[in-house]
Amino acid sequence: MCRLCRRFLRDLSSLSGIPSARRPARLNASRAVSYDSQYLGRYSQSGEEAGMGMVESAPGAFELIARDDVTRARRGTVHTAHGAVPTPVFCPVGTQATVKGLAPRDLLTLEAPMILSNTYHLYLRPGADLIGELGGLHRFMAWPGPILTDSGGFQVFSLEGLRKVDDEGVTFRSHIDGSEHRFTPEKVIEIQQILGSDIAMAFDECAKPHDRAYIAEAMRRTHLWAERCLAAHSRPDQALYGIVQGGVFEDLRAESARVLSEMDFPGYAIGGLSVGESKEDMLRILDHVVPLLPDGKARYLMGVGSPEDLVEGVARGIDIFDCVLPSRLGRNGAVFTPEGRINLRNAQFRDDPRPIQEDCACYTCQHFSRAYLRHLIISRELLAPHLNTLHNVHFLLNLMSRIREAIEGDRFADLRECFWAEYRPADEVARQRNHANYRRSTGPPEGAKNERKGRTHSERV
């Protein structure tokens, strides 16, 4: 056993209050990395510490803490082998076993509850077997908290012209070197079991959202594959979630929700949204499909993560989100503020002494002016994507934290109204649509609650 492993095991064993049954077997792998024990403590917390009665829950299980009485928003906990995840939650994306621009200790400081990584990318490079040999994905990337891996369905079906699908699986060519590979449901489960993520996803066919005939066929295959994924899955410390497909068609979505619900996954993702359809279609499908999913299971809206979509997704009953947006925007110089996105590359920020956001607690806003950040961007300095991404991820995690508090305090509808009064989405057309959708809302009608604050939306715009 190497020096790092000995230290890691010592750190782990010194933690109190963690039932040994909650310690995942792979944390004892001989190459386990050393983490600061205060971090391990947080990520290994029991259900009790996470605000729940002490329950030895199955991996991926959802426990309800509170419901909003105006919308479908709900506050809960998703249990994993690497700790309890408070929901609703936003997961930063570490496609290639790293959240671009951030070190694991940055994510720990930001208190990211869970991150996402990609089966497709890790399978191609560096290879799942290598990660397995090196102790699994947590150890490989030195991330002690929960990890969700997508199944590669979205990536493989994005490879226009490079793939051939049949009922057995998909043959595709690597975007890196053109080499040919084949994914089957069994293969995708095998990879995710080797990676050792806390939540694995079933293999699905993610088709373009408007071609009904193709969507129906892809949905049928997704259901076949979901059963085969369930049959192939055997890792006891890992949850397997199913993925609902059906494009923008409400009847297909209903059928997909019904078929998958019968398979009794511990959680359900809604796939095939945020892939080119309008925001109106996305929210309409969410309004329609969420009520058809089992209430006691986690609901995960894949690939969604703009501030406005997080607020509206939560209002429609979504528990888990992930998106590359905060890091992708950060690399391009764009950062979130409560009023909307700004691009720091813009000349207007040349001599702006203010932080990105006056009341933000992140390291970037506590130390650096917009003028300095613009200088870094213009000078193509490595520090620019780091500081911008740090702020953007903090912004979304902080938004989700405020959303969770608001649901617990029965103030989510207020938060949602205040958000829309201030926030201007990047696309003004999208903003108007969102506003209209927000007015229509879901669940019990808003009313007394919003009047309570004595102001209307238009007053604050």
Add this chain to the structure above:
Amino acid sequence: MCRLCRRFLRDLSSLSGIPSARRPARLNASRAVSYDSQYLGRYSQSGEEAGMGMVESAPGAFELIARDDVTRARRGTVHTAHGAVPTPVFCPVGTQATVKGLAPRDLLTLEAPMILSNTYHLYLRPGADLIGELGGLHRFMAWPGPILTDSGGFQVFSLEGLRKVDDEGVTFRSHIDGSEHRFTPEKVIEIQQILGSDIAMAFDECAKPHDRAYIAEAMRRTHLWAERCLAAHSRPDQALYGIVQGGVFEDLRAESARVLSEMDFPGYAIGGLSVGESKEDMLRILDHVVPLLPDGKARYLMGVGSPEDLVEGVARGIDIFDCVLPSRLGRNGAVFTPEGRINLRNAQFRDDPRPIQEDCACYTCQHFSRAYLRHLIISRELLAPHLNTLHNVHFLLNLMSRIREAIEGDRFADLRECFWAEYRPADEVARQRNHANYRRSTGPPEGAKNERKGRTHSERV
């Protein structure tokens, strides 16, 4: 006064043990940034805390703590308005107001005693006036510790074909947009005073080291300009160091050291080395020129920073070093180990579970395997240059820290021998030369001390 400034002033005033006279005036600038007070504490420490009797020293003044009795190595303190700098010291380089790949908090965690930034680059982009308006360079880049700025001499004279020099100054074209600019000694001092660095450098002409006629002419101009820099310099919380030139010619170096010593700068740099001459020439010139400089002043070897050059520079009496090497190598996947450099891009590290260096305390080595770092490099991930640079800077700072302890404990000759027994420079020819030079050594002959350990150098190679 903005929120950030209020917080900063509160943090500053809450520190105990800092005589108000040591608080630099510009820290009260209205746009001063907020820092964690524990960091401010370290960087505002008094001379007493830095191991010296309590002395209100002039900026840039050198105080001697200990001498090695075998070589010319010496342990001291350089006093600045932003804290005491323990010497010998290595300064990471933040050319464009950022050490590439590291945030200021990373440098604080690494306990970097001082950093260097570049007059030429900051003058061109974002402009000295802008940095001045935003509260000076420390505030702009959120670095609370000491900063040394070079004068731009090296950069301007590197612009082959883009410059025209006369006795009054240099006209040159920007490497960014080709625009024409002119540096005079007065201009270069004005820029550095606006930037507000703790140690400014006189404007010098850095000529190619082997053309004797040109070197003599450039040296004459450098001496003229040094007097004009002294006359132009007025900022009381900033030190101005002179730069000795003279190429690889011992008589010219001696003349330069004599002329500049008479001008009574608080510190002296040795410029025009590590610019293409052989290592043998560099060490020969150091052997010759250092004894000709005033013993009570700091000595700074510009642009030098490989591990072997640090050890040999210290042995020849150098107090201050700077180099882009740790960050430049880090961006290319090369990292330091006690045995020499390795390049993590190499296929041999594909499945290597070990950290870069087994006994290294840096964040990178405490958490990540060579296999993971190689994956990041191959995948062109932003985390790669960050983690590699973090290790490399830590490696050099740790080497300097061990060197300081060794000098204090009268063990520097041992450390130097152990270093050479283990470390293999990237260039084997250079290694042989260094070894020969090490055998010749400087100062009092080595002898009893090395025999004391009961082994010779060759036994350990």
